[in-house]
Amino acid sequence: MSTRYLSIAITGAGGAGVISCGELLLRAWAREGGRGLLRKAYGPQIRGGESAALLKLTADERYTAASRYDAVVALDWDNFTRFEDEIVLDADSWVLCDEAQALPPAVVAAGARVVDVPFDELAAACHPEGRVNMLALGVLGRLLGLPATTLAELAGQKLAGKPRDYRDAATACIELGAARDIACQLPVPPMGNKGAWYLSGNQAAGLGALEAGIRFVAAYPITPASDVLEWMAGGLERVGGQLVQAEDELAAINMTIGAAFGGVPAFTATSGPGLALMTESIGLAVASETPVTILNVMRGGPSTGIPTKSEQSDLNIALHGLHGDAPHLVLAPLDIADCVFTTGWAVQLAQRLQTAAIVLSDQFIGQSTAIVSEPRRCAPFAATPAQDPGEEGAYLRYRLTGSGVSALVTPGDAGHRFTADGLEHNEKGTPSSRQSDHQRQLAKRQDKLTAFDFGGDWAQIDGDGPVALVSFGSSAAAVTEAANQLAESGVATRVISLRLLAPLQTAALAAALEGCSRVFVVEQNHGGQLFHYLRGQLDFGQPVHSYALAGPVPLSPENIAQAVATVIAEATRS
Amino acid sequence: MSTRYLSIAITGAGGAGVISCGELLLRAWAREGGRGLLRKAYGPQIRGGESAALLKLTADERYTAASRYDAVVALDWDNFTRFEDEIVLDADSWVLCDEAQALPPAVVAAGARVVDVPFDELAAACHPEGRVNMLALGVLGRLLGLPATTLAELAGQKLAGKPRDYRDAATACIELGAARDIACQLPVPPMGNKGAWYLSGNQAAGLGALEAGIRFVAAYPITPASDVLEWMAGGLERVGGQLVQAEDELAAINMTIGAAFGGVPAFTATSGPGLALMTESIGLAVASETPVTILNVMRGGPSTGIPTKSEQSDLNIALHGLHGDAPHLVLAPLDIADCVFTTGWAVQLAQRLQTAAIVLSDQFIGQSTAIVSEPRRCAPFAATPAQDPGEEGAYLRYRLTGSGVSALVTPGDAGHRFTADGLEHNEKGTPSSRQSDHQRQLAKRQDKLTAFDFGGDWAQIDGDGPVALVSFGSSAAAVTEAANQLAESGVATRVISLRLLAPLQTAALAAALEGCSRVFVVEQNHGGQLFHYLRGQLDFGQPVHSYALAGPVPLSPENIAQAVATVIAEATRS
Amino acid sequence: MTDAIRLKAKDYKSEVKPIWCPGCGHFSVHNAITKAMAALGIDKDRTVLVSGIGCSSRLPAYVDSYGFHGVHGRGLAIAQGLKVARPDLTVLALGGDGDGFSIGGNHFIHACRRNVDITYIAMDNEVYGMTKGQASPTTPMDWDHSKLTPHGPGVRPFKPAALALASGAPWIARGYSGNPNQIAKLIAEAVEFPGFSFLHVMSQCITFCPEQTDWKAIVTESEAPPLADADEAAKQFLHEDGFQTGLLYREQRATWPPPGATAAEEGAPGKLAAAFRV
Amino acid sequence: MTDAIRLKAKDYKSEVKPIWCPGCGHFSVHNAITKAMAALGIDKDRTVLVSGIGCSSRLPAYVDSYGFHGVHGRGLAIAQGLKVARPDLTVLALGGDGDGFSIGGNHFIHACRRNVDITYIAMDNEVYGMTKGQASPTTPMDWDHSKLTPHGPGVRPFKPAALALASGAPWIARGYSGNPNQIAKLIAEAVEFPGFSFLHVMSQCITFCPEQTDWKAIVTESEAPPLADADEAAKQFLHEDGFQTGLLYREQRATWPPPGATAAEEGAPGKLAAAFRV
Numbered sequence A, B: 001m002s003t004r005y006l007s008i009a010i011t012g013a014g015g016a017g018v019i020s021c022g023e024l025l026l027r028a029w030a031r032e033g034g035r036g037l038l039r040k041a042y043g044p045q046i047r048g049g050e051s052a053a054l055l056k057l058t059a060d061e062r063y064t065a066a067s068r069y070d071a072v073v074a075l076d077w078d079n080f081t082r083f084e085d086e087i088v089l090d091a092d093s094w095v096l097c098d099e100a101q102a103l104p105p106a107v108v109a110a111g112a113r114v115v116d117v118p119f120d121e122l123a124a125a126c127h128p129e130g131r132v133n134m135l136a137l138g139v140l141g142r143l144l145g146l147p148a149t150t151l152a153e154l155a156g157q158k159l160a161g162k163p164r165d166y167r168d169a170a171t172a173c174i175e176l177g178a179a180r181d182i183a184c185q186l187p188v189p190p191m192g193n194k195g196a197w198y199l200s201g202n203q204a205a206g207l208g209a210l211e212a213g214i215r216f217v218a219a220y221p222i223t224p225a226s227d228v229l230e231w232m233a234g235g236l237e238r239v240g241g242q243l244v245q246a247e248d249e250l251a252a253i254n255m256t257i258g259a260a261f262g263g264v265p266a267f268t269a270t271s272g273p274g275l276a277l278m279t280e281s282i283g284l285a286v287a288s289e290t291p292v293t294i295l296n297v298m299r300g301g302p303s304t305g306i307p308t309k310s311e312q313s314d315l316n317i318a319l320h321g322l323h324g325d326a327p328h329l330v331l332a333p334l335d336i337a338d339c340v341f342t343t344g345w346a347v348q349l350a351q352r353l354q355t356a357a358i359v360l361s362d363q364f365i366g367q368s369t370a371i372v373s374e375p376r377r378c379a380p381f382a383a384t385p386a387q388d389p390g391e392e393g394a395y396l397r398y399r400l401t402g403s404g405v406s407a408l409v410t411p412g413d414a415g416h417r418f419t420a421d422g423l424e425h426n427e428k429g430t431p432s433s434r435q436s437d438h439q440r441q442l443a444k445r446q447d448k449l450t451a452f453d454f455g456g457d458w459a460q461i462d463g464d465g466p467v468a469l470v471s472f473g474s475s476a477a478a479v480t481e482a483a484n485q486l487a488e489s490g491v492a493t494r495v496i497s498l499r500l501l502a503p504l505q506t507a508a509l510a511a512a513l514e515g516c517s518r519v520f521v522v523e524q525n526h527g528g529q530l531f532h533y534l535r536g537q538l539d540f541g542q543p544v545h546s547y548a549l550a551g552p553v554p555l556s557p558e559n560i561a562q563a564v565a566t567v568i569a570e571a572t573r574s
Numbered sequence C, D: 001m002t003d004a005i006r007l008k009a010k011d012y013k014s015e016v017k018p019i020w021c022p023g024c025g026h027f028s029v030h031n032a033i034t035k036a037m038a039a040l041g042i043d044k045d046r047t048v049l050v051s052g053i054g055c056s057s058r059l060p061a062y063v064d065s066y067g068f069h070g071v072h073g074r075g076l077a078i079a080q081g082l083k084v085a086r087p088d089l090t091v092l093a094l095g096g097d098g099d100g101f102s103i104g105g106n107h108f109i110h111a112c113r114r115n116v117d118i119t120y121i122a123m124d125n126e127v128y129g130m131t132k133g134q135a136s137p138t139t140p141m142d143w144d145h146s147k148l149t150p151h152g153p154g155v156r157p158f159k160p161a162a163l164a165l166a167s168g169a170p171w172i173a174r175g176y177s178g179n180p181n182q183i184a185k186l187i188a189e190a191v192e193f194p195g196f197s198f199l200h201v202m203s204q205c206i207t208f209c210p211e212q213t214d215w216k217a218i219v220t221e222s223e224a225p226p227l228a229d230a231d232e233a234a235k236q237f238l239h240e241d242g243f244q245t246g247l248l249y250r251e252q253r254a255t256w257p258p259p260g261a262t263a264a265e266e267g268a269p270g271k272l273a274a275a276f277r278v
């Protein structure tokens, strides 16, 4: 294992509060200058089913899912099998549980070391309102070296609205847990970094949007995008914006377009099924050159698929889901912190280029919470280059300019009235079905994207080895991690993590690939969507391999590294 | 010009009846064993605007749009400029018009030869109810050598519902026109072929669907797909099926899915904007493995675009417009007659493979009417290979089989009850979010398409020259025609016209391209959608060039041939 | 039903365990449906339950009949297509207030108007349960429990019965999850009614709207015969507090498609093709 | 309006020539809108006309104001988003019966419910004009002129006013294309009404429904003051033949969003970010 990390899973029935336990632990860890990630997993039950808090503590902010677990705190074993694919144990793992409850076969088979903690009994004995999750918090806090006072303080804040008795019970349980001597050694990573942020990718995306100027949101709830909206509802209220809960996604995207037409930067968030409903009207934004940003938090597909789990299978629809020739922007944040930058960049690009931007986040980065160094922001664009709408009455909304971008005025601007149109139109905006107008406007809408200088943020490039690992969005972390592992076994790589997917920066990408002898395209879906897309856009001079694996279990750096190593070994042999 | 054809344009105000004139002329021509195509062009006005009947008469059924016109009958010149892009005249062209009306500058510039026919005056003088279009019919009939009696008979049939006076006037005008001696020589192609059919591509697609077993249609009107539905409404009534006019496309596709779930082969037709609205639920058909066929009659895009004109720009959305990994069928008829075969084939494939099939027709073949040899039919598939649902209670709707296709029962079938689901599910159909179930069901849905033997109809291949011209759908005709022209200038080609676009028959296509030194991908859109798709799916061993030109003017064989010749010449030179 | 043995309600339950929270009102509807099926002696193999997406829409898998769990808001469209294509089947559509009145609102009003002979059960908990508690079109204006609408939706809730009536629904009833026997009785009547029957069930969401346990106290059960007069019904529906249960409105009118619409003509496909010959 | 010179109706027309058939009812609405704008002395630069797709929806380009010609059925959503974001503008949404009551039906009922302060003019010709004459949700059951429904749609038409009322619209009126002055008066009132105002205009399609010239004979003009009582209105709307014109219903209720909802907090974006710091 190249990177030192500590992984802890806390599992229990839905009501047991394992997620709260994980959150408090991570917050306390953050206070002490630690770094880490919390992933939440639920069974299909709405309430009362099983859930799991999956923690990965690692000083270097490499936030992939853990490939194995150092410790599992099992408040009970009910339905543990649902998480079997995700919580991998081995002989080095520690299991903290009430030994009175029978161990699931998988745990026995893994040969994990079991430590008896009779959670129910201890919690009940400690306080009439005693809760097992607080007990577990105390126990884990001690193993991590966290002060019980910090844990109790944070728990108190979280339970501020609850009766005093309840809060007292929490403190008592935490203290009891923290006092318990447990014969188990965990490889605790170093702490002591400061200046961290604590947030989820969905919150980060919301913040990025607001900071980039979004003041209007219309949306329809959908998992796993709802919490972007829930955060933004509060945020917009404070910055003087407005959020409309629409009747459906068709209304949401059109309300967004309406607000944007009014000159107010506008945004919506959704997930696969909602994005599918929006594509007709995203095409309207493209044709009418109205700037809108759509955040799509990807989940398992197709159809309703697996709503609560992650996948990267909406790349195809994001790139190609609009009817007609409808060039637009597609971006993807690379990690939780990068959600701030990439969403903000998308908003600014949409405004500058007067088109639609689709941002592809996913459930993994969207709903995981992490401690991160202060996120980078997208510097505010210089004011849009002066665009003179010209004299009153002579305004051409869709004027053919060198850049493809025309002067955009908004209602209220005196004397530059026009009608925006999704019908093909001439420069003035009057509907036209002439070949000449059509070809020119098609070219204009394409050229303004192609000609724009996107700078260096189209991708993050690490290393300069001869083996290229190309991925997009949240896969970047797993790929980077795999590259580290490959480096240890002597394979030097070049990791290219794409942030801007459309327009694809083909020249820059080709340059970045120069000198590579072999390319691997890594993504979390079944069809190899990025792989086919890249091949369709670029002439690769070297062999290109696809590593595409659908969700919902996050991509495993180990498996990626192994697959790459195998191909290389075979190539060398033959 | 390699192929002898005669092109005639009849233009006039919307009320003047130029389309009727064109239709009657083509019908009479059909009676005499001629072959030909009628394309209709309208201005944006609903009624009262200008319209044009564009005829191409050609013995060999090469139904591309004419690149120039031998004759124009201009009943008036109002708004002629709207058709300027499409009706190209030159010094060899004849213009029949009332010389009292000033010629448009473009006509003058072309140097066309003008023949004076004072239509209004003659019609009025001939009969109080006299109409210019019937006069023109007579004049043109004579130039083509058609008997005036045939024209009068057909006109009488068409006007059957009108007052006698009206019909008499028509006969009188036709006779007057036919009697007029016009000093103009047209290169009339040979007639005398028999056994022809007279129909539009939209009618052909409707027929293909009904013959393949469609007994349920739900749809929402949209140009240029409405006339498929209008024909099918009558047809379904006669074959004992049912058509529902839905409130929108969302309802249409879901009603279609509902009927299909009931075991009744079901179909819908739409165009770009409607297809965009359907993609979410097409994904449901894919995930729930419910067979449905969607005919998409393409028009100019993006957004509302150019509703009445043709384009091939919905390839991207048809291939990739579904969220998640949602493999399905995409087909495209190659010409008007082929709409029967390809639509029938699509229906049968959807049924056999329990998935969604999207058929990409377009306005050009959909709304043009042609005289064609008896269309080929898709032979009825042998009954679905016996699939044993197994014992009562043990039925697994989504069983993993060798072929990927599972036994499908429909409600009413005793003892094999199941719930179809768009949530990811296990073999039984029970929702599951486990990695193992997800991966297996994803693979199953992909593999059943990949593994199927589609036979030789995936493409039409003509020639075996070293230069490959690859296209899909209605571009095939222009490409074939271009190939003929290239042959004349010594360039031997291989024309590969794709009928099955997804799953792309990569092995067969690679085999078909074997020995080619250069590939041109030809399509009618701005972005080169087919070009990028093919590159993404196939390793081309030779240079590949894109010839992509958006609508609405149909692709020109001459321009294609020239572009190909230029590239080849340059390559030879360098 | 040809089967000699009379099935009990529990025989109509499938083996799949519901995912609902303990105390969810949807359990009552599930029970009521199986009770009604038993009371009608309905043929499992000729019955289809169709739904959209939501906690409520998970129901079809829990009944031992045919089922279709579709996409959010489109259950009614699937159900109508199925019934038109297969008039021999008994078709029930089910879903929640979000599914039916928000994203599915257009299909709802058009289904009322079209009057295809299906039964539609809307399980209304005035909230989006499945997505963790956002406001729906029937949520009270001042319900401020969702972060998405922190001061409440601020919009007057729909009155589903009034909307159904104005859209043309010929059969309208209301049930309450606290009284599954009444729901069962209403479902049985709805299934037997020839036309579109709309059963609005107040079905509490214990998790996101625990205050709905108060409904118990304000529900009234109508003993009056259903109104057959649209005026009277409209008056009642626009004013009611939303908690009168029972069969509220019934009118006879022609269903769509008209019966016998699908008789095939002798040799029809051939004749259709022949018409294209020159 | 700051302009000293009072504009006339014709000054509000743009230079784009309408594509409508001679005799189309939509010309009347176009005239009426410009008359109303002149009567209100409205500021062209602060007015936006939003529409969907259809013959009727082509209207915005013919008025010299800002305009948005959107996609089919979604004009009301664009208009609401615009008005919420820019409360300072006067926003009118326009469209046909197909656009508004068929594909756009969900937005229609939700716009009525939401009560954003815009004016919606539905130009109802009981047909899809643009796509060449298919039945719409307001087409008579037995209208058999479309090949798509050769025996007529066979479904009872919607009564748009009844639907609007049941959905919560606070202001409902009806006009007729034969009387553009009345339409102009109603539009002016609608624009001034604080809330969602629904103006249903019977606007004939001379091309596909020439029989609609008969409307002239059956239209009645209401002199009575508008109803403020929902019961009475419901009764009238459910029964009426659909040809009573005038302001039919008016009720005051809170618009959405509540006024002053968008006051920004000092230093807000920074504070939001700060909350994420550990």
Ligand SMILES: Cc1ncc(C[n+]2csc(CCOP(=O)(O)OP(=O)(O)O)c2C)c(N)n1
Binding pocket: A220, A221, A222, A223, A249, A273, A274, A277, A304, C053, C054, C055, C056, C057, C071, C072, C095, C096, C097, C098, C099, C100, C123, C125, C127, C128, C129, C130, C131, C136, C205
């Ligand atoms: C197109 C689409 N949009 C949004 C969602 C997310 N979603 C799933 S269920 C649901 C609402 C459920 O509420 P309701 O229909 O009232 O059912 P309940 O859970 O309350 O029984 C939503 C918004 C989705 N699945 N698909």
Ligand SMILES: Cc1ncc(C[n+]2csc(CCOP(=O)(O)OP(=O)(O)O)c2C)c(N)n1
Binding pocket: B220, B221, B222, B223, B249, B273, B274, B277, B304, D053, D054, D055, D056, D057, D071, D072, D095, D096, D097, D098, D099, D100, D123, D125, D127, D128, D129, D130, D131, D136, D205
């Ligand atoms: C998504 C979509 N579906 C269908 C259409 C085709 N379409 C254009 S206008 C129209 C109906 C127009 O009818 P109406 O709104 O009543 O307006 P009218 O032309 O009668 O004024 C339809 C179905 C479309 N443009 N987009």
Ligand code: SF4
Binding pocket: A046, A047, C019, C020, C021, C023, C024, C025, C026, C055, C056, C125, C129, C130, C204, C205, C206, C207, C208
């Ligand atoms: S969240 Fe509410 S509606 Fe959903 S299962 Fe739980 S109680 Fe029922």
Ligand code: SF4
Binding pocket: B046, B047, D019, D020, D021, D023, D024, D025, D026, D055, D056, D125, D129, D130, D204, D205, D206, D207, D208
């Ligand atoms: S078709 Fe009808 S609605 Fe359209 S412009 Fe002509 S008369 Fe008006």
Ligand SMILES: [Mg+2]
Binding pocket: C054, C096, C097, C098, C123, C124, C125, C126, C127, C128, C129, C136
């Ligand atoms: Mg609900």
Ligand SMILES: [Mg+2]
Binding pocket: D054, D096, D097, D098, D123, D124, D125, D126, D127, D128, D129, D136
């Ligand atoms: Mg209309």
